[in-house]
Amino acid sequence: MQTAGDYVCTVLSSRQVLPGVFSVEFESPEISSVALPGQFVQVEPSPGVFPVTRRPVTINRLTESGFELLFDVVGRGTQLMARFLPGDMVRVMGPLGKGWDVDQDKTWLLIGGGLGAAGFQFLVDSVRSSGVIIGASGADRVIPVQAQTVHIVTEDGSRGSRGLVTALISEELLARADSIAVCGPVAMMEAVWNTIPEAHRSKVQVSTESRMGCGWGVCDGCSIPVSGGGYRKCCVEGPVFPGDTIDWKRWKEAGL
Amino acid sequence: MSSPSLTRKFWGTEFVSPVMLASGTSGFGEELFKLGCLTGAGAVVSKAVTMKPRSGNPPPRLLETPFGLLNSIGLANPGARYVLENILPAVSNLPCPLVINVAGESVQEFADVVSVLKESGVHIGYEINVSCPNVAEGGAAFGVDPEVVFRVSEAVSQVADRPFSVKLTPNGGDMVQAAVAAQQGGASAVTVCNTFLGMMIDWKTGKSVIKRKVAGYTSPALLPLVVARVWQVSNAVSVPVISSGGVSCGQDVLQLLAAGAEMVQVGTRLMRRPCAAGELLDEMKKLTGEQ
Numbered sequence: 001m002q003t004a005g006d007y008v009c010t011v012l013s014s015r016q017v018l019p020g021v022f023s024v025e026f027e028s029p030e031i032s033s034v035a036l037p038g039q040f041v042q043v044e045p046s047p048g049v050f051p052v053t054r055r056p057v058t059i060n061r062l063t064e065s066g067f068e069l070l071f072d073v074v075g076r077g078t079q080l081m082a083r084f085l086p087g088d089m090v091r092v093m094g095p096l097g098k099g100w101d102v103d104q105d106k107t108w109l110l111i112g113g114g115l116g117a118a119g120f121q122f123l124v125d126s127v128r129s130s131g132v133i134i135g136a137s138g139a140d141r142v143i144p145v146q147a148q149t150v151h152i153v154t155e156d157g158s159r160g161s162r163g164l165v166t167a168l169i170s171e172e173l174l175a176r177a178d179s180i181a182v183c184g185p186v187a188m189m190e191a192v193w194n195t196i197p198e199a200h201r202s203k204v205q206v207s208t209e210s211r212m213g214c215g216w217g218v219c220d221g222c223s224i225p226v227s228g229g230g231y232r233k234c235c236v237e238g239p240v241f242p243g244d245t246i247d248w249k250r251w252k253e254a255g256l
Numbered sequence: 257m258s259s260p261s262l263t264r265k266f267w268g269t270e271f272v273s274p275v276m277l278a279s280g281t282s283g284f285g286e287e288l289f290k291l292g293c294l295t296g297a298g299a300v301v302s303k304a305v306t307m308k309p310r311s312g313n314p315p316p317r318l319l320e321t322p323f324g325l326l327n328s329i330g331l332a333n334p335g336a337r338y339v340l341e342n343i344l345p346a347v348s349n350l351p352c353p354l355v356i357n358v359a360g361e362s363v364q365e366f367a368d369v370v371s372v373l374k375e376s377g378v379h380i381g382y383e384i385n386v387s388c389p390n391v392a393e394g395g396a397a398f399g400v401d402p403e404v405v406f407r408v409s410e411a412v413s414q415v416a417d418r419p420f421s422v423k424l425t426p427n428g429g430d431m432v433q434a435a436v437a438a439q440q441g442g443a444s445a446v447t448v449c450n451t452f453l454g455m456m457i458d459w460k461t462g463k464s465v466i467k468r469k470v471a472g473y474t475s476p477a478l479l480p481l482v483v484a485r486v487w488q489v490s491n492a493v494s495v496p497v498i499s500s501g502g503v504s505c506g507q508d509v510l511q512l513l514a515a516g517a518e519m520v521q522v523g524t525r526l527m528r529r530p531c532a533a534g535e536l537l538d539e540m541k542k543l544t545g546e547q
């Protein structure tokens with residue numbers, strides 16, 4: 001099993017890839033040599049004491065000497081992270097969590113909503129994929145993913161077809177895939193889950209998000225409601241779970 | 257000014273440092289041990305253990321505020337039996353002593369949990385969490401009533417075969433009186449103190465973001481509140497005072513020691529710095545000139 005560590009990493013590059021969406025590349029052979037697709041890192045957004053927790057971000061892609069993160073600026077932590085400059089030294093703990101179950105030699109279909117597709121490149125680079133479906137509100141929110149077949153759908157029709165990701169899910173695409181990766185807002189993931197017929201559901205893996213304290217399993221703050229009652233820790237038992245693990249109703253009630 | 261020694265000896269145990277990792281912020285120590293983060297830790301305090309398993313509160317369980325953290329974990333834990341049989345054996349090799357935090361819904365439950373756990377030789381003592389609601393007697397926290405604190409402390413001391421601290425609550429009641437009552441009941445230390453009640457409301461819905469409405473607030477900004485309470489309590493009891501709350505740097509630990517604390521817990525800071533124990537100890541050594 002790979003082991004996580006807390007490292008001071010040098011920022012190699014930082015750029016805005018879409019309005020409000022930043023790509024930051026860190027130098028870290030320690031993390032990139034053991035990271036698996038779907039794992040995340042915990043980033044210290046500032047050198048001081050506040051904010052009191054780190055920010056979890058999925059590894060989007062491995063690079064020559066480290067890894068790249070893609071994140072949306074939504075609040076104080078990500079605002080600070082958007083100001084990282086090349087040469088900055090930032091404390092990053094990782095790789096953390098259980099990523100996509102890529103043990104077998106399988107063909108993947110990837111379905112991402114909004115920033116949920118941040119993280120897909122690493123999976124595409126690691127497996128055989130039959131297609132990537134990316135949904136976004138508009139053209140300026142379409143996360144770039146390099147793959148052989150990318151289907152894009154936007155709510156306002158400004159890029160690709162107009163509509164929601166669920167409209168692009170066809171029996172043909174599902175049948176060709178041995179594994180299906182889903183990541184996006186809870187409502188989107190639930191809609192995708194409900195659209196996928198029973199027969200294909202056992203192939204589905206979902207990547208979840210939860211408010212985290214630690215990120216390494218000690219605080220019990222990140223628990224996600226699971227089918228049949230109880231909770232699982234997003235940070236160590238996830239963030240990727242088999243689709244049928246999640247209790248969508250209770251998870252939506254959390255209002256995250 | 258005399259520089260305080262940074263090793264400790266009490267409860268028949270030697271501690272390499274005055275820094276304890278606070279309950280609920282370090283599990284049972286296993287994860288931090290694997291990360292190499294127990295260097296410099298005097299002791300680890302486990303998350304709360306109750307008699308029966310508890311799955312915990314519905315999410316969100318955490319809410320970060322501008323200057324701190326609200327938590328509503330709901331004492332999630334697998335229950336005393338499971339802890340005894342499965343968790344304690346797995347942490348028998350920790351490089352520092354382990355203290356078990358115990359919670360309950362009745363005076364009796366605290367004693368029951370201790371009775372189960374005393375079959376294990378892994379931990380050196382207990383921390384009795386009287387901040388939780390006394391469900392059996394109306395639901396107010398045990399800790400707000402010195403008479404109830406006395407009864408809890410007495411019930412635990414009748415069954416405990418090793419030392420215990422009573423972790424007091426700042427939310428109502430007179431903490432100094434509660435500390436004296438804990439000592440009279442047989443406590444061999446008091447922990448000052450648990451989290452402060454806090455709430456954050458989404459003004460658009462008018463509802464608390466945390467489903468259980470109020471939650472426990474922790475923050476480095478609580479430092480002066482904890483210093484004052486440690487100072488008051490340590491002037492009133494003869495047992496060691498363990499501080500809990502407000503620490504983010506070595507200077508904070510030294511200040512709490514100066515206020516009368518024998519050991520100083522660090523909690524929320526571990527969310528940013530899992531290796532905080534070692535960092536705090538290094539900072540203290542630098543400040544005091546101790547090698």
Ligand SMILES: Cc1cc2nc3c(=O)[nH]c(=O)nc-3n(C[C@H](O)[C@H](O)[C@H](O)COP(=O)(O)OP(=O)(O)OC[C@H]3O[C@@H](n4cnc5c(N)ncnc54)[C@H](O)[C@@H]3O)c2cc1C
Nearest residue numbers: 056057058070071072074075076077078118209210211320
């Ligand atoms: C495993 C995991 C992987 C993630 N990967 C990515 C990614 O690749 N790209 C990306 O843009 N975002 C990702 N997120 C979401 C990202 O962590 C949040 O957007 C970020 O924490 C927001 O911080 P803030 O201070 O800017 O926002 P604020 O809203 O000010 O944050 C307040 C608090 O809420 C927490 N928080 C807010 N939104 C979220 C959220 N969606 N999930 C978890 N915690 C949240 C923050 O960490 C902070 O503690 C991921 C989350 C998790 C749990």
Ligand SMILES: Cc1cc2nc3c(=O)[nH]c(=O)nc-3n(C[C@H](O)[C@H](O)[C@H](O)COP(=O)(O)O)c2cc1C
Nearest residue numbers: 278279280304327385474475500501502522523524
């Ligand atoms: C996520 C979290 C969980 C906690 N769980 C417990 C608990 O189970 N029992 C307990 O007595 N205190 C619990 N506490 C309180 C801490 O042990 C400690 O008293 C508190 O965090 C104050 O210290 P700090 O300011 O360094 O965080 C918890 C605190 C946090 C942040």
Ligand code: FES
Nearest residue numbers: 214215220222235
């Ligand atoms: S974030 Fe602390 S246990 Fe998952």
